[in-house]
Amino acid sequence: MMKVYTQELIFNTRNRQEFINITDQVREALDKSGIKEGLCLVNPMHITASVFINDDESGLHKDFSLWLEKLAPFGKDKYQHNLTGEDNADAHLKRTLMGREVVVAVTGGKLHFGPWEQIFYGEFDGQRKKRVLIKIIGE
Numbered sequence: 001m002m003k004v005y006t007q008e009l010i011f012n013t014r015n016r017q018e019f020i021n022i023t024d025q026v027r028e029a030l031d032k033s034g035i036k037e038g039l040c041l042v043n044p045m046h047i048t049a050s051v052f053i054n055d056d057e058s059g060l061h062k063d064f065s066l067w068l069e070k071l072a073p074f075g076k077d078k079y080q081h082n083l084t085g086e087d088n089a090d091a092h093l094k095r096t097l098m099g100r101e102v103v104v105a106v107t108g109g110k111l112h113f114g115p116w117e118q119i120f121y122g123e124f125d126g127q128r129k130k131r132v133l134i135k136i137i138g139e
Contacts, residue, residue: 005033005136008045013126016074017094019061020121022051022132026104027111029134036109038138043101045133048091048125050098056118068094068124091125098122106138 007029009022026042042051054060072093076082079089102119105112111119121132 002137002139003033003035003038005029005035005134007032007134009121009132009134010129011049011121011123011126011132012129013123016091016124016126017065017068018123018126019064020123021056021118022121023056023111023118026119026134030106030109030111030136033136035106035136035138038106038136040104040106040111041101041133041135041137042104042119043133044095044121045131048088048095048123049130049132050095050100050122050124051102051132052099052120052122053102053104053113053117054120055116056120064098064122068097071097088125094124095122106136 009025011020026040030040044051072090074090076087081089081092123130
């Protein structure tokens with residue numbers, strides 16, 4: 001019989017931009033769900049944040065930050081979106097580059113990852129409360 005489990009994570013980052021490994025929190029949600037075979041969706045519920053899969057290596061995360069800042073630098077005077085009174089156009093672009101969501105297969109009650117894969121929450125306009133949805137569907 002198909003089961004569905006839903007949980008939200010709450011973040012309020014110290015910095016405007018951060019990368020947070022949420023793999024353990026997603027594993028805990030999977031354990032609570034009792035689902036052994038299925039799919040696990042994880043996505044931020046905000047258009048200035050991302051969820052992505054990659055390696056948990058600090059040099060790589062610094063590279064992400066440098067790369068994103070080159071492609072979409074912070075700056076109120078750089079973007080049409082900021083003419084509306086906002087200052088976060090760069091965060092919208094960074095989210096688009098890093099992706100909206102991930103879907104991970106669930107096999108034998110475990111996240112079915114390849115080597116080194118971890119799930120990350122990427123915040124690009126932080127210092128305020130934001131939510132991440134975990135939705136697990138399966139049997």
